[in-house]
Amino acid sequence: MSTAEKTEILPAGIATETRQAPKRVRRSAEEARRLILDAAEERLATQGPEGIRLQDIARDVGISHPAILHHFESREGLVRALIARTSAQFRDKMLGALQDRNGHQLEPGELIESVFEALSDRGTARLLSWMMLTDRMTEASSSRALMTEISSAIHSRRVKEAEKNRAPAPDREDTLFMAMLTANAAFGDAIIGRHLAEEAGLGHDGIIRFRRWLAQLLSEHADRHDRPERG
Amino acid sequence: MSTAEKTEILPAGIATETRQAPKRVRRSAEEARRLILDAAEERLATQGPEGIRLQDIARDVGISHPAILHHFESREGLVRALIARTSAQFRDKMLGALQDRNGHQLEPGELIESVFEALSDRGTARLLSWMMLTDRMTEASSSRALMTEISSAIHSRRVKEAEKNRAPAPDREDTLFMAMLTANAAFGDAIIGRHLAEEAGLGHDGIIRFRRWLAQLLSEHADRHDRPERG
DNA sequence: GGCGATACTGACATGATTGTCAATATTTGA
């Protein structure tokens, strides 16, 4: 498998004695870093934390492992960079979901969907879990106050909705709890959700139904407070 | 600390010829296994997956690392045994929660509380997460169908309640989703809950309030279906 | 074309960790 690459490279220099074999690829530092992080992320997603080995990742990218050290100083540096990148991506996705393109806001259902989506997508949840398991979360300040931020945004919508319906202003903590529940559930879903669903005989569409069900549960909960029976 | 023992052992054979030093402790195989698993669990809980190193665990227990190999064959064997034990404990706790002592059933709120409790307790959630992250879950068949089992138990209660109130029988999937939501949320809570709560400025009692809030959300949801408004 | 900067490599050093083995101590039972 991996030797196949070598046997492809070698014949290039054989033909005569024209050894233009050392066709070494040289990328920009930025692109090299990107490729390495991609490979590391993939390994992490498919094989778990133990899958992040310099030699393996180097092989995936098609470089030697010291090249990785060159770009990231150490394995720990690579891990930190991976965490930083993934956290930032996640943060962007979440904040982007609050104000979707055209600036118009997403429906609650879509919002919940995008939280689940962002976490189940690729190895995001796996990476974040691993961060927690190895106590690396403190470093990743990029996600700091993300929860508060989102919760506030949702809350202001609820307040507006309640005003419109002449309902008493919703409790701030109630909104926070809704957000926490969504986050916790999406997180748990990303890690054990598929397993639980499988065990319960639920297929892929069952999982989708579950998300919709949750979205509705929360929507109704909010409506009950912010749109008390009228008309 | 640990070197102190060595300095006591070494001179023993030298001093004169009274070498009663080799006071080797010999446990029953069962107890030795238990102690080793305890230490491994502790390491996993505090330091994450990478904390499970034979040498360290051996030091914790006060034995040499080959003793661990003797009892578990290999490191992988130790990991498997740890997973098996923790899964079994978890399963017992869950099934026990359904039918508490005296055989009388727990309230929904207590039930949810015990799910969260079982997962946040010690390193259970950490271990289960790690199982998922490293794809070791398939082996642990001890938790197979646990979800289905619990969901069924809850569902039969709901059916009874609905009959009593002449309400239409609840949807089986609705109950399953309630159980899944609880499981996912408890799982997520165990891993990122504390972090999220902290970030949002919530203290320990805030976390407790969150659990109560969730219990109520689900209770009300069930009631709305199984106890439709009646005099 | 030449030159400096730097992405990249192969070979090696280092350290850590799992696993093996022969020997030893302790328990159990006859």
Place this chain on the structure above:
DNA sequence: TCAAATATTGACAATCATGTCAGTATCGCC
């Protein structure tokens, strides 16, 4: 009291992963 079984150990072997280094190839720039 002796012997078999086995829990335990120290020393060693083997593997493997990270990290170092000196040198090489390639790019951008003058």
